[in-house]
Amino acid sequence: MRLKDIDPLEMIDFKQWQEMVDLLCWMGNVRSAAITRVDHPEIEIFKASSNAESPFHEGLRGELAHHYCEAVIQEKERLVLADARESERWREAPEIEHHLVSYMGYPLFLPDGTVFGTICLHDDKQHVYSEEIQSLMAQFKNVVEAHFKIARQAAELQRALDNVKQLEGMLPICAHCKKIRDDEGYWQGVEKYVAERSKARFSHSICPECARQLYPDYDLYD
Numbered sequence: 528m529r530l531k532d533i534d535p536l537e538m539i540d541f542k543q544w545q546e547m548v549d550l551l552c553w554m555g556n557v558r559s560a561a562i563t564r565v566d567h568p569e570i571e572i573f574k575a576s577s578n579a580e581s582p583f584h585e586g587l588r589g590e591l592a593h594h595y596c597e598a599v600i601q602e603k604e605r606l607v608l609a610d611a612r613e614s615e616r617w618r619e620a621p622e623i624e625h626h627l628v629s630y631m632g633y634p635l636f637l638p639d640g641t642v643f644g645t646i647c648l649h650d651d652k653q654h655v656y657s658e659e660i661q662s663l664m665a666q667f668k669n670v671v672e673a674h675f676k677i678a679r680q681a682a683e684l685q686r687a688l689d690n691v692k693q694l695e696g697m698l699p700i701c702a703h704c705k706k707i708r709d710d711e712g713y714w715q716g717v718e719k720y721v722a723e724r725s726k727a728r729f730s731h732s733i734c735p736e737c738a739r740q741l742y743p744d745y746d747l748y749d
Contacts, residue, residue, distance in 0.1 A: 538678040544574045547667045551648060552576035555660045558651045559583055562671065563644040565600050573644060582625055592621055595630040596645045603642060607631045610653040622649065629654035633668045638676050646671060
């Protein structure tokens with residue numbers, strides 16, 4: 528049986544992410560807080576603050592079309608807008624149609640350096656974000672990115688354990704040449720099969736029985 532690919536996100540307890548966005552919304556005194564995930568050509572609300580005023584909900588998706596978060600994802604930098612209506616670049620942003628005129632967002636990086644999405648705040652009025660809320664956002668960004676790293680390590684460990692379990696199970700081995708059939712139906716030598724699925728490495732010698740058959744004139748084990 529082929530080993531199932533493990534999604535590191537499945538190793539994360541997202542309850543803490545929900546608590547973070549709820550706390551950010553409350554402490555920032557804003558209309559909404561969210562964690563987004565980019566899924567080209569769309570962006571998804573991965574977690575949204577649970578306050579009644581939030582216009583977002585988990586799973587909401589939209590096309591990338593000059594959104595605030597899109598700039599954070601593309602430029603891989605923090606974006607802070609006290610009032611987007613006062614910016615020539617942002618005065619026609621899609622969010623303004625929904626009265627979300629203020630924004631602060633930080634990029635969230637996966638362990639390989641690619642951008643997962645953002646952690647962000649929106650407000651329906653001009654909002655100057657304090658140093659305290661900016662510091663809290665930066666700390667929560669670090670927490671989420673630490674979760675990514677831990678999840679990747681956990682997934683790699685689980686994959687290694689699954690490989691060990693596979694080696695402990697029944698292996699389809701040729702009765703004659705001793706090759707093993709892999710998950711794709713290809714026959715591999717025992718050494719290659721084991722080496723690709725474990726940390727085992729082989730050294731080569733010859734057993735007494737084979738020594739007597741192959742080299743009867745030499746007393747290799749006497």
